[in-house]
Amino acid sequence: MRQLVPLTITFCVGTLLIVSVFIPPLGDLERTFTLWFDIIAVFAFFLGGGNLLRVHINKLRRRKTDWGFSIVTLAGFSTMLAAGLFKIGNPGDIATAVDAPGSMFYTIFDSVVVPLGSTMYSLLAFFVASASYRAFRAKNREATLLLVAAFIILLGRTPFGLMLTEWVPDSFSLLQIPNLAIWIMNSPNLAGQRAIMIGIGLGVISMSLRLILGIERSYLGGDNA
Amino acid sequence: MNRSTYIVVGVVVVLFLISWILKAVSLSGEDDGYILRGFLITMSAFLTLAIFSFLYRDNPFYKFAEHLFVGVSAAFWMTQGFWSTIVGNLIPRLSAGLSGFFMVPHQPSPWNISYWIPVILGILLLMRLSAKYGWLSRWPLALIVGTTAGLNFVRYLRSDFIVQVSSTFVPLLGREPHQWQGAGAFVSQLDLSATGQLAALLTNWVIFVGVFCGIVYFFFSKEHTGVFGRASRVGIWVLMITFGASFGYTVMGRISLLVGRVTFLFRDWLELIS
Numbered sequence: 001m002r003q004l005v006p007l008t009i010t011f012c013v014g015t016l017l018i019v020s021v022f023i024p025p026l027g028d029l030e031r032t033f034t035l036w037f038d039i040i041a042v043f044a045f046f047l048g049g050g051n052l053l054r055v056h057i058n059k060l061r062r063r064k065t066d067w068g069f070s071i072v073t074l075a076g077f078s079t080m081l082a083a084g085l086f087k088i089g090n091p092g093d094i095a096t097a098v099d100a101p102g103s104m105f106y107t108i109f110d111s112v113v114v115p116l117g118s119t120m121y122s123l124l125a126f127f128v129a130s131a132s133y134r135a136f137r138a139k140n141r142e143a144t145l146l147l148v149a150a151f152i153i154l155l156g157r158t159p160f161g162l163m164l165t166e167w168v169p170d171s172f173s174l175l176q177i178p179n180l181a182i183w184i185m186n187s188p189n190l191a192g193q194r195a196i197m198i199g200i201g202l203g204v205i206s207m208s209l210r211l212i213l214g215i216e217r218s219y220l221g222g223d224n225a
Numbered sequence: 226m227n228r229s230t231y232i233v234v235g236v237v238v239v240l241f242l243i244s245w246i247l248k249a250v251s252l253s254g255e256d257d258g259y260i261l262r263g264f265l266i267t268m269s270a271f272l273t274l275a276i277f278s279f280l281y282r283d284n285p286f287y288k289f290a291e292h293l294f295v296g297v298s299a300a301f302w303m304t305q306g307f308w309s310t311i312v313g314n315l316i317p318r319l320s321a322g323l324s325g326f327f328m329v330p331h332q333p334s335p336w337n338i339s340y341w342i343p344v345i346l347g348i349l350l351l352m353r354l355s356a357k358y359g360w361l362s363r364w365p366l367a368l369i370v371g372t373t374a375g376l377n378f379v380r381y382l383r384s385d386f387i388v389q390v391s392s393t394f395v396p397l398l399g400r401e402p403h404q405w406q407g408a409g410a411f412v413s414q415l416d417l418s419a420t421g422q423l424a425a426l427l428t429n430w431v432i433f434v435g436v437f438c439g440i441v442y443f444f445f446s447k448e449h450t451g452v453f454g455r456a457s458r459v460g461i462w463v464l465m466i467t468f469g470a471s472f473g474y475t476v477m478g479r480i481s482l483l484v485g486r487v488t489f490l491f492r493d494w495l496e497l498i499s
């Protein structure tokens with residue numbers, strides 16, 4: 001029961017979805033299973049929320065380090081959840097979208113989630129700059145290529161790059177830094193990305209087969225891997 | 226937290242209140258909800274600064290913002306999932322009464338009974354929280370894994386393998402709008418224009434040779450020596466340019482976000498720029 005049922009489900013669902021590509025009447029299966037997937041994913045979100053509550057309530061109860069911040073998490077979580085599930089302050093009736101402008105859900109999203117999310121990601125600019133300063137050394141040919149490509153892309157997307165090579169005549173416009181940056185993105189970068197994508201594609205195909213045939217069992221837990 | 230931390234927190238709270246009042250005053254002529262709007266803009270600004278404070282070192286303000294982000298984001302995705310998937314797609318197929326309550330159009334069909342399967346599996350997924358019946362959560366996980374494997378097998382075979390391989394076989398002697406008209410015409414029209422025939426030709430050669438050599442580099446079943454080794458070496462160069470370009474592109478994306486946040490601070494909050 002603990003192994004056979006999940007392995008059978010994976011085999012049947014995986015095989016059915018592959019076979020459905022060749023049998024047009026079964027073509028709708030892809031949409032149905034995607035919807036089933038989405039429904040289970042929502043339960044996974046609820047599981048995640050429940051787990052978050054459990055972890056932070058435990059932290060509060062046991063007065064662990066930084067337990068005070070757990071109150072912030074719980075307050076943010078419950079306020080946003082209440083605002084979203086009960087559509088507090090929504091303009092219109094229950095049929096109005098939960099994220100309609102003016103609703104409490106939208107307001108919290110716009111004033112908390114958006115600034116925090118974009119600032120978190122923008123923070124990476126500093127860390128990437130600091131890491132690249134330490135890591136980028138033109139020690140050999142490969143490292144130099146990486147450095148030069150990155151430098152041209154960075155320059156090509158700033159007005160400074162355009163200003164530097166504005167004097168280059170039109171018959172040599174490929175050498176203008178913005179054009180060179182575009183060419184690098186559309187040519188060697190595309191070639192490299194494509195080689196990687198073909199590799200990833202083959203990897204995903206073989207992993208899918210391993211999962212469907214029950215060779216790969218790590219998702220069942222440590223003792224079944 | 227020690228005494229100095231409490232003092233700093235107190236100062237920040239006072240600064241927040243002052244900023245809120247000043248912002249509300251500056252907005253008072255614009256709309257009726259100026260107190261709330263002033264509060265929201267001030268809160269966004271302080272949360273932005275709280276995250277930036279991590280550049281100095283880990284501190285209570287950053288931890289506050291981080292914990293708030295985790296809580297609010299988790300609830301955001303739960304709510305989105307509930308309204309878009311459960312109310313938008315599941316309830317119209319399972320219950321006419323609930324469809325009426327949520328004011329979504331009911332979609333009757335004899336196959337709708339099958340939608341109880343993901344509901345039951347979803348409930349089984351919640352068993353993960355139980356120590357005794359946690360193993361039951363493997364069943365919905367198996368459906369997720371099976372669906373992903375089945376869909377990805379076909380999707381990746383088409384888009385990441387067949388399409389990519391066929392797109393690599395490009396004409397190496399001219400293409401639209403630069404059709405090959407012989408070596409004489411090619412030499413006489415030779416220039417380094419970004420839209421010229423040489424650039425187009427170079428692009429095709431780099432793509433074909435680059436992809437080929439890139440794949441050779443990833444082929445580990447043969448020792449990388451001789452001609453194979455040289456092709457593999459060219460593959461490394463192409464991959465290095467790719468990584469460099471991706472790095473530059475990512476950095477520029479992050480810088481754009483940074484510019485957005487700085488613009489918010491100086492324009493929307495402090496009103497120093499227009």
